[in-house]
Amino acid sequence: MRHTISLLVENKFGVYSRIAGLFSGKGFNMDSICVGETDNPDYSRMTIVTTGDDMVIEQIIKQLRKIIDVIKVTDLTHEDHVNREMALIKLNCTSTTRNSIVQIVDIFRAKIVDISPKTLTVEVTGSDKKVQAIVNMLQPFGIREIARTGTVALKREYSGKSPDWSSGEKRAFV
Amino acid sequence: MGDCKMEKVKEKEVAAAPKKKKEVLSGADILIRALLAEDVEYVFGYPGGVVIPIFDKLYSAPRPKVVLTRHEQGAQHMADGYARSSGKVGVCLVTSGPGATNLVTGIATSFMDSVPVVCLTGQVATAVIGNDAFQEVDITGITRPITKHNYLVRDTADLARTIKEAFYIAGTGRPGPVLVDLPKDVLISQVEFDYPDKVDIPGYKPTGEGHIQQIKKVAEVMAAARRPVFYVGGGCITANAAGELTDLARTAKIPVTTTLLGLGAFPENDPLSLGMLGMHGTWYANMAVNECDLLIAVGARFDDRVTGKLDDFAPKAEVIHLDVDPASISKNIKVDYPVVGDCRKILQRLSPLAREADTADWLKLIGHWKQTHPLKYQKSDRIKPQYVCEAIRKVCGEKAIITTDVGQHQMWAALHCGFFGPRTMITSGGLGTMGYGFPAALGAALANPDKKVVAVVGDGGLQMNMQEFATAVGQRLNVIVALFNNGFLGMVRQWQELFFGKRYSHTCLEYTNPDFVKLVEAFGAVGLRVDRHDEVVPVLEKAMSIKNLPVMIDFHIDRHENVFPMIPPGQMATDIIE
């Protein structure tokens, strides 16, 4: 099963390679890893997407917790969480295909961020499923290059009443 | 009351007095002050370019004492042997580049067996790191998967805190090696010295003393079992919990088997002792695990040399697992009752709750197995290695510390020496590092000047770190090196005999082995050779009488002897060959 694991780590030299090394050294899958500083520059947040059966996931979490520079490990998979990925997709585009592409981009609420006589670059944000869906739709036009960030995720917080689905959040579920 | 007032007055005085000025020291001086603050007695080291500033300071410092080895691998193994035999953190100090890479095998050895060692390596100046400078190597990168943690110190201001953290991390929780890489300029720059008395590492809080509800549950399960067995690993010794374990096993009347690293956690002359289990374990220990209804693992990690085929390991048992490392629990085998924490503290809380289990029938059955399937070997005029092991224990005494190298002799020592107290068996279990046994004995001897230390080694492995005879002679350490000379890489030869149709590919050393007696004499040590069975005890006695010099005894053992019992790799307990 696919799991989304969120880590709070010390923002130090070499932490990233400790974690990447753990995955490669122990033969754990890593579908994506995403890192960035938090509001406190001493810490970084990492989001790792990995796949494995329950025993493997349990090991991954325990092994991550053993790393001295790792402060907190949360498996978000079974918690209500928001996850997003961003992708830039550069694809072939001629005057005959442009309209169809723009339609697809609109449906996914993506954006065109660069254009040339023969190409278009699309920016899309959403769950990894959504990103995959638009990639699949654009494939027939001929994708030249693609850059994906990998997933970032945070646990949702409730105010005690019903969840506050802001319009922005709903959009992202397309 | 009066005292109280006095205190207050004093406090005021202190507050009024100007703050004591902190000393400004170089990184090298700070390092030595830090080692003193950590009560380090010995540093096992080897100098080189970038660490000359440290060695220069050590030249005039009365402590720590430097033990100059002849190879950095020797330094790491000595620090490891020192740590295993004393429970203290071992320390080694080497130069950058090749000095650092020469530690790697030793660090991995310490890591696999959870041994607390702080490895100090020199590094090129921070300004040239990454430039492929002379003797530059990314040692923190290289050792990342084989250290508990490692540091590259980039600023002298961080040095004191880093050393404090390194010792703390190495010695607490599940111990392990911690490497600190020290660039040359960091050793030379000067800052105010301030050694912290506390550490605060947000991501490192070694786990406590076990959950009490879970401990209560464990006590109940233990009392209800009819065929329980303790399966005790090195973690029990590391946690200084051998005494607690022994008391508990005796109160609850539960038999005990230990792993290779657990030898000594429970006295083997106790009727409840089953000796070692696993690939070369006793018949009755393996059978007890196969038939038990409750397996109580204490500081053990279900290593494949113990379990064999996982699905068939302890097939009828529920499993209790006490361990300081949560990641060890349910890693290989599903555990029914995990308790995470320091083994000693857990056992201390478990003991008052434990009741005597109804194990009379079980112990009777085990007694029967011990009689019908004892450890055995053929008596002969030739020197049987098993006999040498028995003789070593007889002549050198119960308290003697035995270190081993890796191979057949290691298994014979494990099975036939007999172990009666913790920290008396020092051996490389997890990594199985040939070349470990002799230097480890030197570290153990320095840590235990009041104890006899015997290194049981093979003719293959001894040649991997022979050079340390110079260190042993220099330190006037009177360790006994019992060389089990069979002219073969015996353990590999045994596998070739059993599983590769007796094709002895590159395992015969006979014609190219040196004359070991002459060789150690060239180092200034004493060399004795034994060819006959009846000379074994007298020669050991003679070796015991020699003071202040290492003695090597070249036992020419029966060359074709094999280690049994043996469970062939990947098979189950009932496939055991006796």
Ligand SMILES: Cc1ncc(C[n+]2csc(CCOP(=O)(O)OP(=O)(O)O)c2C)c(N)n1
């Ligand atoms: C550094 C290293 N290289 C290779 C091995 C593989 N190995 C395990 S036992 C063994 C033979 C050891 O021979 P010897 O030291 O003569 O001891 P014996 O088995 O004969 O008692 C070898 C080569 C090892 N464990 N360590």
